[in-house]
Amino acid sequence: MRTLPFALTGLNGALGVVLALWALLSNREADIGQWAVTPFVRIVFRLDPLGAFFLLVISGGAIAASLYAAAYVEHGPRTAGWGSAAFCIFILAMELLVLADSVFAFLLAWELMSLSSYFLVIQHHRSASVRQAGWIYAAMTHFGTAFLLAAFFLLARNANGLDFADFRALKGSLDPLAQSLVFLLAFVGFGTKAGVIPFHVWLPRAHPAAPSHVSALMSGVMIKTGIFGLLRVGLQFTGPGPAWWGWLILLFGLVSAVLGVLYALMEHDLKRLLAFHSIENIGIILIGLGVAFIAFAEARAEIAALALAAALFHVLNHAVFKMLLFMGAGAVQQGAHTRDLERLGGLIKRMPWTAATFLIGAAAISALPPLNGFASEWLTFQGLLGLAAARAEAASGVALALSAGLLGLTGALALACFVKAFGIAFLAQPRSKGAAHASEVSWPMIGAMVLLATLCIGVGLLPNSVMRLLAPVVVSVVGPVSTTNFALGQIRGTDEGVLAPILILGFLLVLSLLPVLLGRLIGGPSRARIAPTWVCGVALEPSMQYSSTALVKPIRIIFRALIRPYREIELHHAIAPYFVSGVRYQAGVVETYERLVYRPVFAAVVGLAKAIRRLQNGSVRTYLAYICAALVVVLLLVTR
């Protein structure tokens, strides 16, 4: 009975996928329905290519998450049905969001999504850190919604009505100030939902607090609705804006990507690490979007199409491998009863299926060929370099090429992070009793992970399948552009410059088996002997192997200017300072934006509140005096 809601959401997901594929493959748009609650409040739903693509991502995610959740909640807290109810509403709200075609439909779906996800996050509400994560999430999401309301308000002032059809008719007729203001408001509002640095503070708290099927859906799918909103409001309504929009998006994308992965490297809570990686990947998507916006502003439609396709392809790929990784983290937590990397280890032998699928997800997110993460990053590179090559002046071209270099840097940092995450969690020896007695999880959870891992490999080997689905989306946003060469991601329309993952896989397989043959020919049959690891003659202890903090210490030192780690060393002495009896060492990272932005702002707000509190000192006479003074002022104003 507990699995019924998840069966329903799985069915819902399947229907959504079918609908989305039908719309994309046959390149059709459909008006679904409209309903005027009052002449002012109209609820309209419409399926257009951009919405269909995001519907595909959301529904596909729903299928995988439902399969996983069906088994996961068996072991979870016995929360009342509200957890499952919120899950159903959450998926429905996201699907309605991408179908919404009027302001009220959009805001209704948006708020429903935010509220239901709040209830999903605080399912383990007995823990104080979960409750705090919940209210920070609720506060930040309404902070973003306020900006959205302002953006819609501005658009409504200039348009004839509150339908998105009226907003689309505005294209090109907004004055530049209003246009840019709408874009900026939409960027902040949707950026908060997407998790762009510096509006992302809710993400590293909310994703670990939520149960794993929820984290997977939030991280893989919900933050993409921010990207969807940015494209809808920032591009489809306001039309091609000035190029500085694109540069702004590119800058925020680079900052999110580099800082996100650096903070992920410093984490040893597996889910917090994955949450920071989501921030990094949103940065990569924004890099693609930024190039698209710049190219769009300069009327370079081909490059805009390519960059937009790269960003949307990465939306899909990230959904697939991030859900896989969060599911793996949830499986690890269930199997080994901890998510702290410093207490895991050796799980590959006790949880082989989880390990294998996590490895594929880790390889995909590290952008290793021939998997899907590499395909979308390759395409983003092509977009960046294509735009750089098309420019005459050096400054912006060099900036774009440097951005491409930084994108490569984030790829290498992501590889380091997942060597750490997979290597410490699954390899070598267990570092705690929980890990030593870990057990594999049940088959629906494994099934969901295997499904996503297969998608990682499949989409990586056949990127054209996704590019075909993206063609109508790109044409609907950018305008008519040739998509015959599209599937191959070429720049400058040359015949050279394609990505051929099947060919690469073929070479990899053949050449990996070549040494077997060569070894046989040169050295005869292979012989192997099993023996314990040699550690200079002593017995091997789990404490001898590298810990997660130690593994990334060189990176922490190299990039300390960006990470700003702190270190406290205290020497304890009983008698005199010469005889040290103990040393206390604490090291950590306080994120820069928290130190520079959030803490001062919170401190100022709390200080202001304390100052105002002095007005309420508890004495009835003071309150009577306030009432008297207010009465006098009102009388003076009224009798003027």
Place this chain on the structure above:
Amino acid sequence: MNLLLASAQVALALAIAPLLNGLIKATKARFQGRAGPSLWQGYADLAKFLSRESVVSVQASWIFRAAPYLYFGALLTTAAMIPMWTAVSPLAGAADAVVLVGLMAVARFALALAALDTGSNFGGMGASREIALATLTELALFLVLFAFAIVAGSTNLTLLVGGDALKVPRLLGFAALAMIAVAETGRIPVDNPDTHLELTMIHEGMLLEYSGRPLGILLWATLVKQMVILSLITTLVAPWGIARGSDPAALAIGLATFLLKLALLGTGLAVVETSFAKLRIFRVPDFLGVAAMLGVFTLISAYLLGGA
């Protein structure tokens, strides 16, 4: 796609890489006043390793056993991909510079995981240093490759093969690639390929637990990687003599000049190794930072001077 040429390049890489390493060792020995091993010692070493029994740790999993093969496969795919003595890559349209760097990342991923698999601390040390320095090496390599890619209009390796004119961006690119080559091949001043001490354990640390045939496979693949990195230099910045047609005379000249250039670059590596002391591990990021800055200068000069 030219399967014959790809197989020829793979075969040549497997055959010549130990000889190239032997040349570097012989040059170093001469500079250090020693007699040194013979040029052909590398072949004997490989044959020895390939025929020996290997000892596998009881803690190790299937990753430890599979990693040498994946490492070998990824690096030899790069050898098949990069244009060596012809101006056209054997993989034609599919040979991409980003894919090249990606395949090297695959090799690194496999080896780093295998290093962590046995539960010893030397593997962890090698893996942690390797993944840290690889971030900066990849940054520098990407910047140089993108400088040439923007001028050529594509990241396809066939289009990245340099022309015959010598321009300033190419000199800067050569300097950057030379520094990257020192880092990627694990030579002094970044790492010492001759010892297995803790101080110098970046690449060697990751190999420490391997023995017998898997070790032989890893060593052979490492030698091929060294050759591929040097081929990248010859193809991008020093392509004189490369076969631009497909007649036998051009191919013969191309092959001869390629081998000559490899020998020269190898000798250069040996000279650099004997001229400098090894850097402290946390000075290596400064070294790689200089390489990255040279990459940025290559980029700027390519824009300003209109081509490489």
